[in-house]
Amino acid sequence: MESGIFHTTYESDMALRRTPLMRWRIYLIVAVIVILPFFGNSYTLTLANQIGIVAIGAIGLNILTGFTGQISLGQGGFMAIGAYTSGVLAASLGVPWWLTIPIACVATAVVGTLFGIPSLRLKGLYLAIATLAAQQIIQWAIVRSPLGVDAVVVPPVTIFGTSLNKLRIGPFGGSDFWFYWIIYLFMFLTILFAVNLFRTKVGRAFIAIRDQDIAAEVMGVNLFRYKLLSFATSSFIVGLAGALLGQYRGIVNYERFTIETSIFYLAVIIIGGLGSVSGSVYGAVFMVIIPAILSNLGQAFSSSAPAIARLVPFAQQAVFGLTIILFLVLEPEGLAKIWRDIKDYFRLWPFSY
Amino acid sequence: MLALNNVEVIYNDVILVLKGMSLEVPQGKIVALLGSNGAGKSTTLKAISGLLKPEDGEVTDGEILFEGEKIHELEAANVVRRGIFQVMEGRRVFEHLDVEQNLIAGSYTRSDRQNVRQDIDVVYEYFPRLKERRRQTAGYLSGGEQQMLAIGRALMARPKLMMLDEPSLGLAPLLVREIFSIIRRINQEQGTTILLVEQNARIALDVADYAYIMENGRIVLTGEPAQLRDNADVREFYLGLNEVGTRKSYRDVKHYKRRKRWLS
Amino acid sequence: MDKFLQLTLTGLTNGAIFALVALGFVLIYKASDVINFAQGDFLLVGAYLTFGLISQVGLPWSVGMLIAIVVAVLLGIVVERLVLRPLIGEPIISVIMVTIGLSSLLRSVVIWIWGTMGAQFPSFLPSQPINVFGAVVPADRFIAIGLAAVLLVVFTLFFRYSREGIAMRATADDQQAALSMGISVQKIFAIAWSIAAVTAVLAGIIVANITELSFFAVSSIGLHVFPVVILGGLDSIPGAIIGGLIIGLLESYVGGYTPSALALRTVFPFIVLIIILMIKPYGLFGEERIERV
Amino acid sequence: GGGDDGGGDESIKVGAIFDLTGATSDVGTPYSEGVKDFVAWYNDNGGVDGRSLELVSADYAYKVDQAEQLYTQYVNQGIVAFQGWGTGDTEALRTRIATDEIPFMSASYSDVLGNPDEAPYNFLIGTGYAAQAITAVQWGLDNGASKFAIFHHDSPFGTSPVAGATAFAEANGATMAEFPMPGGATDFTAELTQVQDAGIEYILIQNVSSPAATLVKNIKDFGLDVQVVCLNWCTDELFASLAGDAGEGVLGASPFAFPGSGAAGLKEMDDYLQSKGSSLEEKGLRYVAGWLTMKVMTEGIEKVVADGNEVTGPNIKAALESMSNIDTGNITTPLSFSTTDHASNKAVQFFQIEGGKWTAVSDLITVP
Amino acid sequence: MPRGFSHVLNSSPLQPGDLQLDIDNIYLAFGGVQALSGVGFQVRQSEITAIIGPNGAGKTSLLNCVSGLYHPQRGEIRFHNGRTHTLTNLRPYNIARLGIARSFQNIELFKHMTVLDNLMLGRHIHLKSNIFSGGLYWGRAQREEVENRQFLEDIIDLLEIESIRKQAVGTLSYGLQKRVELGRALALQPSLLILDEPMAGMNSEEKEDMARFILDVNEEHGVTIIIIEHDMGVVMDISDHIVVLDFGVKIGDGTPDEVQRNPAVIKAYLGEDQGVI
Ligand SMILES: Nc1ncnc2c1ncn2[C@@H]1O[C@H](COP(=O)(O)OP(=O)(O)OP(=O)(O)O)[C@@H](O)[C@H]1O
Numbered sequence A: 001m002e003s004g005i006f007h008t009t010y011e012s013d014m015a016l017r018r019t020p021l022m023r024w025r026i027y028l029i030v031a032v033i034v035i036l037p038f039f040g041n042s043y044t045l046t047l048a049n050q051i052g053i054v055a056i057g058a059i060g061l062n063i064l065t066g067f068t069g070q071i072s073l074g075q076g077g078f079m080a081i082g083a084y085t086s087g088v089l090a091a092s093l094g095v096p097w098w099l100t101i102p103i104a105c106v107a108t109a110v111v112g113t114l115f116g117i118p119s120l121r122l123k124g125l126y127l128a129i130a131t132l133a134a135q136q137i138i139q140w141a142i143v144r145s146p147l148g149v150d151a152v153v154v155p156p157v158t159i160f161g162t163s164l165n166k167l168r169i170g171p172f173g174g175s176d177f178w179f180y181w182i183i184y185l186f187m188f189l190t191i192l193f194a195v196n197l198f199r200t201k202v203g204r205a206f207i208a209i210r211d212q213d214i215a216a217e218v219m220g221v222n223l224f225r226y227k228l229l230s231f232a233t234s235s236f237i238v239g240l241a242g243a244l245l246g247q248y249r250g251i252v253n254y255e256r257f258t259i260e261t262s263i264f265y266l267a268v269i270i271i272g273g274l275g276s277v278s279g280s281v282y283g284a285v286f287m288v289i290i291p292a293i294l295s296n297l298g299q300a301f302s303s304s305a306p307a308i309a310r311l312v313p314f315a316q317q318a319v320f321g322l323t324i325i326l327f328l329v330l331e332p333e334g335l336a337k338i339w340r341d342i343k344d345y346f347r348l349w350p351f352s353y
Numbered sequence B: 001m002l003a004l005n006n007v008e009v010i011y012n013d014v015i016l017v018l019k020g021m022s023l024e025v026p027q028g029k030i031v032a033l034l035g036s037n038g039a040g041k042s043t044t045l046k047a048i049s050g051l052l053k054p055e056d057g058e059v060t061d062g063e064i065l066f067e068g069e070k071i072h073e074l075e076a077a078n079v080v081r082r083g084i085f086q087v088m089e090g091r092r093v094f095e096h097l098d099v100e101q102n103l104i105a106g107s108y109t110r111s112d113r114q115n116v117r118q119d120i121d122v123v124y125e126y127f128p129r130l131k132e133r134r135r136q137t138a139g140y141l142s143g144g145e146q147q148m149l150a151i152g153r154a155l156m157a158r159p160k161l162m163m164l165d166e167p168s169l170g171l172a173p174l175l176v177r178e179i180f181s182i183i184r185r186i187n188q189e190q191g192t193t194i195l196l197v198e199q200n201a202r203i204a205l206d207v208a209d210y211a212y213i214m215e216n217g218r219i220v221l222t223g224e225p226a227q228l229r230d231n232a233d234v235r236e237f238y239l240g241l242n243e244v245g246t247r248k249s250y251r252d253v254k255h256y257k258r259r260k261r262w263l264s
Numbered sequence C: 001m002d003k004f005l006q007l008t009l010t011g012l013t014n015g016a017i018f019a020l021v022a023l024g025f026v027l028i029y030k031a032s033d034v035i036n037f038a039q040g041d042f043l044l045v046g047a048y049l050t051f052g053l054i055s056q057v058g059l060p061w062s063v064g065m066l067i068a069i070v071v072a073v074l075l076g077i078v079v080e081r082l083v084l085r086p087l088i089g090e091p092i093i094s095v096i097m098v099t100i101g102l103s104s105l106l107r108s109v110v111i112w113i114w115g116t117m118g119a120q121f122p123s124f125l126p127s128q129p130i131n132v133f134g135a136v137v138p139a140d141r142f143i144a145i146g147l148a149a150v151l152l153v154v155f156t157l158f159f160r161y162s163r164e165g166i167a168m169r170a171t172a173d174d175q176q177a178a179l180s181m182g183i184s185v186q187k188i189f190a191i192a193w194s195i196a197a198v199t200a201v202l203a204g205i206i207v208a209n210i211t212e213l214s215f216f217a218v219s220s221i222g223l224h225v226f227p228v229v230i231l232g233g234l235d236s237i238p239g240a241i242i243g244g245l246i247i248g249l250l251e252s253y254v255g256g257y258t259p260s261a262l263a264l265r266t267v268f269p270f271i272v273l274i275i276i277l278m279i280k281p282y283g284l285f286g287e288e289r290i291e292r293v
Numbered sequence D: 001g002g003g004d005d006g007g008g009d010e011s012i013k014v015g016a017i018f019d020l021t022g023a024t025s026d027v028g029t030p031y032s033e034g035v036k037d038f039v040a041w042y043n044d045n046g047g048v049d050g051r052s053l054e055l056v057s058a059d060y061a062y063k064v065d066q067a068e069q070l071y072t073q074y075v076n077q078g079i080v081a082f083q084g085w086g087t088g089d090t091e092a093l094r095t096r097i098a099t100d101e102i103p104f105m106s107a108s109y110s111d112v113l114g115n116p117d118e119a120p121y122n123f124l125i126g127t128g129y130a131a132q133a134i135t136a137v138q139w140g141l142d143n144g145a146s147k148f149a150i151f152h153h154d155s156p157f158g159t160s161p162v163a164g165a166t167a168f169a170e171a172n173g174a175t176m177a178e179f180p181m182p183g184g185a186t187d188f189t190a191e192l193t194q195v196q197d198a199g200i201e202y203i204l205i206q207n208v209s210s211p212a213a214t215l216v217k218n219i220k221d222f223g224l225d226v227q228v229v230c231l232n233w234c235t236d237e238l239f240a241s242l243a244g245d246a247g248e249g250v251l252g253a254s255p256f257a258f259p260g261s262g263a264a265g266l267k268e269m270d271d272y273l274q275s276k277g278s279s280l281e282e283k284g285l286r287y288v289a290g291w292l293t294m295k296v297m298t299e300g301i302e303k304v305v306a307d308g309n310e311v312t313g314p315n316i317k318a319a320l321e322s323m324s325n326i327d328t329g330n331i332t333t334p335l336s337f338s339t340t341d342h343a344s345n346k347a348v349q350f351f352q353i354e355g356g357k358w359t360a361v362s363d364l365i366t367v368p
Numbered sequence E: 001m002p003r004g005f006s007h008v009l010n011s012s013p014l015q016p017g018d019l020q021l022d023i024d025n026i027y028l029a030f031g032g033v034q035a036l037s038g039v040g041f042q043v044r045q046s047e048i049t050a051i052i053g054p055n056g057a058g059k060t061s062l063l064n065c066v067s068g069l070y071h072p073q074r075g076e077i078r079f080h081n082g083r084t085h086t087l088t089n090l091r092p093y094n095i096a097r098l099g100i101a102r103s104f105q106n107i108e109l110f111k112h113m114t115v116l117d118n119l120m121l122g123r124h125i126h127l128k129s130n131i132f133s134g135g136l137y138w139g140r141a142q143r144e145e146v147e148n149r150q151f152l153e154d155i156i157d158l159l160e161i162e163s164i165r166k167q168a169v170g171t172l173s174y175g176l177q178k179r180v181e182l183g184r185a186l187a188l189q190p191s192l193l194i195l196d197e198p199m200a201g202m203n204s205e206e207k208e209d210m211a212r213f214i215l216d217v218n219e220e221h222g223v224t225i226i227i228i229e230h231d232m233g234v235v236m237d238i239s240d241h242i243v244v245l246d247f248g249v250k251i252g253d254g255t256p257d258e259v260q261r262n263p264a265v266i267k268a269y270l271g272e273d274q275g276v277i
């Protein structure tokens, strides 16, 4: 804790951002987020939106895996439930998009809870593989359902009857621009929810289950109920990410929600930091930006050094792998830890050691 | 045989735990190292046996000499090969292996494989109870049996110096006596030098030839057991005796609390 | 009846291949608690390396295979040294993730060197169909069964009686305590990874012999390994073999008897898996975690 | 990256994504070379009225997210048309390109993409998958077969022809059984026992070469007497080489002429490759498809320029829709687009493996 | 109510001396190992009951039966708090709700949580917020967090762990962790407090501290305590009632004096040499 700051009430001692420095950092980040869309083109917005969606999905996964300690390989499947529910409701039944999103979240929570039932008896990797089964079964069920393998085309999102594509205010507008606000609003809510969750009863019980489930149960935590609750909460948020993705991209296809998706999200939370809400966001930024940078490097080289450019596709995959390896080898606790270290360094500066 | 000179240990690059620790263990003797929780006793043993690294700890100053050679930069495996064996705090038996496999694991560094069988029998002789349970999974042994196994496992390596970290932890009184008498037998019969970390000062001082008391990363008091038993602080804080030398009652402790002199 | 026999034989032989892949996986887990997501990629490296040495360099198959095995051992050691060693003592999920990174890296290297274009694999294993009471199975599948059986016996003995084998299990139980025994955890890991790499090369050669050199066929075999090892129990050598055979049989019966359009083959093993796990949470032969408070 | 430099008059930008490292990279790589080489060759030969084509492209490893990202990035860089690749990305971008008005061609020949009502900016160069399968069924019917099965990749690409082919078979009094091929399967013997039970005579394969080759090897080992017909994506040199003996007699349906078939349109490709020390034989059929697809797109752009219009997406679309009977030098049947039909190719040719080589066994057959 | 403590720590409605826990002839076996055979005894309100016996005698297993972690094959455990509850049918979390809290032989804290959070988890059964109010940190959730923080501060004072409130428990020394574990159990406001070897691995000074806390809780708050401990000095000094187990069988039951004189106990546990270790 920063020195020289004393709290005189429990309320202020328990507040989220206890010092002015912390508060200013938040203001700064919010300012950047608010200003960004007015300067970015649709490419930067695409990236930003993708980061937002990945961050939401990663927070969802982190609640289950990072905070409650139940490793999940079913992320892709759960996202698919969210995306399909939202997409099909909008496409086939004409439900307004904003209404499909909460319905999708609830549907995903229900399915997630269902697949959480084995967690009653299974632990660790055995549970992880049971969630992999969830992934496979969900994917199979979608493909064999009347939906089949064909993509669901989601009708364009409208606000006040105008499609977002056409909605413009001055020079600003278009689907990417408007979705930016929708996604970041949801991301903000998700972050707030998660952060609050973990300083109150339910969230604490989740962490206790992760750290020592027997002790938690003996202290009065109903393990089964809370594990299911964790699956439900996590899938609710994952479903939100899926639904947003479906609405934003305007097309829902199961190929976007395969086992690779599950692994990608695991990578996001591990690189960002397990059991860290902010880490989920850092992880999302990192894992979306790095491939984009690599691919742009490739493009930069393509005219000047075609020989190098030819290597880029392989290098891209290799660098992805290497980044993960280096990260874990150098800082197994992820980006959140690195960020904490940097903060610690400056807080104590110039008396760092 | 073993000497620590001004050893400093830092965990995670920041937490200074040993602050100039010095200690000597002569050949063939039993040396006791006492101290309250968190004083750094286990850390001292780990520094000697090379087990700090996996915990992100590091010897940053001073030296550790074994038979005249520096050993604090060696890998744990090589320390064992030189004849130092640590019985870790909390028994740490291999839960999924059975008793005999645990013993075989203890003999890992031995080059004379043909004698391993014979030494297993030696262990069984010291601890007949282990023989009864030779095929039982170690994780389901009772606490006392696990402690026996941990010591037996150390014997399998035929160490020159055996370091025991709180062997009495969680053991019933009878068993504590049994284990300590076996420790003494091992010392006498096998000539094994022993460095003993204990909270149970009474029994440790009974078996030891020499004792060190550490607080807060340093040695604060040393001497022969008899000398230490005469020290007022030791009597009160380690032996739980009152001024007149009888055991004080835990019922009384509610009403007063005295501070140690050597801390201030 | 003929059909049943055919499906059984097909299932068993395919299962033996899964079992081979699972063996290396279990081996690493047993020694180091690491779930190796890159096991399928070791297969890939093995298959392509053998292909490169025999078909591209033109070595005789025995020499080519030998070199491939040696390279695999080296690779195992390098991986252990550079990637896993620094992670000793870190949370298990980080270690899992590192193998995912490794998988990505190995793939890209294989693609870089050989591309993803398929090719004919040098056919030094006999592959003519053999007729068993009216059911036909290519000869190379029987090699898989034989190899799985041999490895089963060898590894079971190794872990039960040899000092290195016991040291490996000890290391998996408690790394720090193993260190205190003078067991070099690094050496143990290196051995485990090398053996796993060798089984992967052998499995890779057999798979490539069956499917020809196809990047995705070979690497996706790796995905089968999860239901197999979980079914058998993550740390059980016999479990890997029996799990492999069960999954192989299940796939075969499902493929032969259920309506084909449902493609139940991809999910049925998983459904069975969940059911079995609900009854036996540590798989058929897995060691239960000892939790005493 | 290149950014928005260069101004309108300089080069004409076309975006492209290729699969060089992903699930379909074995065919994606030669296809990408065909596309790139056409652009290089075309620019060497003067470009569009003095303006060069600029291809901005990258590998997307068959990942839909990556495809979307690259696509938006290229749109921002001012591309006027786009070369996609697989079914996944083509589907995912279908609505987006319509909003952005970017004409789009890819190697996904789902029949729906030929319908401008559904996909106004997609243009098909290859024969639709269902159309191909129907032609294959017709071939089987003509040869007296009545029991068919289709083995297909378990994905949108794989299932694309199933419904159409089944309907066609049933309408002609035949049956069609469906066998999805799970990804990563290395043995299909179990499924073949069902094929045997059902007495199936013709097996159509809608899958890429490697699994298709495994399937025909299983068929041979199992001793099943069926006629196998490869559709578009396994009718290539790789399949012939992987299948080895088991491939003998397998039929293949292809919208494009094989290298070495003597089609006049192949000459420019071979010449170009020879000049680079390679040959068309070496690059194979997928290269031909890539080259041709880019070439047709370029012809649309040429027409815009020739008509004196600005090179924009809508103008290219209009130009393409006005073009019919585009001569491809016998690589395909002449291609025709219209405002109501973007499926330009309506014919396939049948080949058969003899002595390890695909040899034509029919002329271009128009889809029934 | 004790000075400086503004909350009731003991939630039992019983009067001192009332029958609180009735362990009735329980049998427990693991595979072939008979851990408990026909063990039975009674615990009265506001008493300190010690369970002693050699290693592997079944002491921990017995308490695990009380906590609901193990289910005896035969016999019953009844708990009284105005009503009678049969513990043998309940899950551990239900038993906690009855006001039975415990510590563990090998410290089972939530390592990555701070001391405060560990204690707050001890309040779990008293907190009413749910996932929605918690996620919003609104209304009741916020109020009860602050109110309960006050309660915890009392416990923190009692156990003298003020300075480490916000430290992650994983980084604390063994002795402090044992204290936090006691605090976590106290946070539950227990009717019955079960302590499994709370003083193992401590020197006599630290044992004195621990004894002080235990006696405080018992004498000033009237909490019933069951304690397993191998240090006979502690056991004989602080307990009102001692039960001795050996090989799963009860071999002694009575006051400290009675037990110390019981020959079976001497033979199996204390040893002939009467010196207390
Ligand atoms: N891995 C570690 N990382 C950080 N600090 C540590 C680590 N291990 C021990 N410490 C700290 O070092 C100090 C000494 O610990 P050590 O375990 O050596 O004490 P000890 O004397 O053995 O105590 P005990 O009697 O409780 O076993 C303690 O304050 C402890 O918190």
Ligand SMILES: Nc1ncnc2c1ncn2[C@@H]1O[C@H](COP(=O)(O)OP(=O)(O)OP(=O)(O)O)[C@@H](O)[C@H]1O
Pocket (backbone or CB within 6 Å): B140, B141, B142, B143, B144, B170, B172, C291, C292, E030, E033, E035, E053, E054, E055, E056, E057, E058, E059, E060, E061, E062, E105
């Ligand atoms: N979960 C379990 N599975 C199998 N056996 C068990 C289990 N828990 C305890 N046991 C066995 O039951 C017996 C009693 O064990 P318990 O832990 O209750 O002893 P204890 O009296 O607490 O001993 P200590 O003083 O060493 O803690 C022992 O033989 C032990 O091995």
Ligand SMILES: [Mg+2]
Pocket (backbone or CB within 6 Å): B041, B042, B043, B089, B165
């Ligand atoms: Mg210690």
Ligand SMILES: [Mg+2]
Pocket (backbone or CB within 6 Å): E059, E060, E061, E105
């Ligand atoms: Mg016990």
